[in-house]
Amino acid sequence: MNKKAAVITAYNPYNFKGGIETYTIQLLALLKDFNIDIDLYCIDMIEKGLNLHNEFVGRMYLLGRKVNASAHRYDFIIANSFYGFGCFPPKGKVFNIFHSTHIGFSEGIKGVIPPVTYFELRYLYGELLESVSGFDRIKIAVSENIRDELKNNYGFEDVKVINNCIDTSAFSKTDKYKARRKLGIPSEAYVGLNVGRWDITKGSDILEGVMRSAGASNVFWVVVPGTGTDRTMVPPLDNIMVFDHIEHEKMSEVYNAADFVLFTSRYESFGYVIIEALACGVPVITTNVGVAKTIYRHEPFRKLLLPDLKQENSIIVESCIEKLNLLRDDETLRELISSEGRSLIEKNFNLSRWRHEMSRVIGISKI
Numbered sequence: 001m002n003k004k005a006a007v008i009t010a011y012n013p014y015n016f017k018g019g020i021e022t023y024t025i026q027l028l029a030l031l032k033d034f035n036i037d038i039d040l041y042c043i044d045m046i047e048k049g050l051n052l053h054n055e056f057v058g059r060m061y062l063l064g065r066k067v068n069a070s071a072h073r074y075d076f077i078i079a080n081s082f083y084g085f086g087c088f089p090p091k092g093k094v095f096n097i098f099h100s101t102h103i104g105f106s107e108g109i110k111g112v113i114p115p116v117t118y119f120e121l122r123y124l125y126g127e128l129l130e131s132v133s134g135f136d137r138i139k140i141a142v143s144e145n146i147r148d149e150l151k152n153n154y155g156f157e158d159v160k161v162i163n164n165c166i167d168t169s170a171f172s173k174t175d176k177y178k179a180r181r182k183l184g185i186p187s188e189a190y191v192g193l194n195v196g197r198w199d200i201t202k203g204s205d206i207l208e209g210v211m212r213s214a215g216a217s218n219v220f221w222v223v224v225p226g227t228g229t230d231r232t233m234v235p236p237l238d239n240i241m242v243f244d245h246i247e248h249e250k251m252s253e254v255y256n257a258a259d260f261v262l263f264t265s266r267y268e269s270f271g272y273v274i275i276e277a278l279a280c281g282v283p284v285i286t287t288n289v290g291v292a293k294t295i296y297r298h299e300p301f302r303k304l305l306l307p308d309l310k311q312e313n314s315i316i317v318e319s320c321i322e323k324l325n326l327l328r329d330d331e332t333l334r335e336l337i338s339s340e341g342r343s344l345i346e347k348n349f350n351l352s353r354w355r356h357e358m359s360r361v362i363g364i365s366k367i
Contacts, residue, residue, distance in 0.1 A: 005077065
């Protein structure tokens, strides 16, 4: 008889596209490859919450209770983030995968969000729900950075790190000019790319400052806004092209059309964009967030690390312009980062490595 597992997440990964959803699809594929029967639990299974002020929390609580009531049917349960907090106290073997910490997130964006949002993120989602989600469970962090945040914020010592990874055969270097022709991007332009939600927590104020600066007037910008972005928020400039609703499987073409990626997020638990771009041989100018804290400690990547975003916007904008012009003018550096980046991702962040480590930790590996 096959083993049976429950997977708890917020949104159906086949309908909603985001980092956790991409991860969940990889996880489901892994379990299926090991002949694990899976019940997927998402918030759309709960139509009505508990009439709480925060309806999302009420529905997620009821979802967790639903799983807990059936826990005896499963060999193990896997929950994303705090989404399984209602599965309490845990029955049997329960894994909790931490994709972020809301204390870290709230501190990273403090000052650019309303106080009420800050308190909700830190004290409701963080101090309460995430701390509960670590109780008597096998804890997995998606990066060294999240492991450190879990220890510093919640005192969790027993955290296993399994780095997020990507399919490096899907994200690989291809012909830049062919990609540009296919996407309608000017073939001889100096192309900068931004991928992700266009909002202030992702550094949209910094991006707009750079795009409007005379110092970056030589750049043709491609913007791929994430789920939930109002594209009218992107500056309506002549040198900006916006792509909506690009399937994740086709993002490799977009990366390959770019000369560099500008990533100005104020907080990331991991930052898939960074490793996807580097896997395609595209240099990334980035803030010190997520996986950049691991990769950008070292040369040559360190040359593209931006200052702390708590500094004045003008300082960050100036640094962005300095680094994008450095890449444009220094072909040797550009090629070195392209080569070293691809090698690093293939070695440390490839999907086969993640599958091996995850199957071993959850106890389904045959090795």
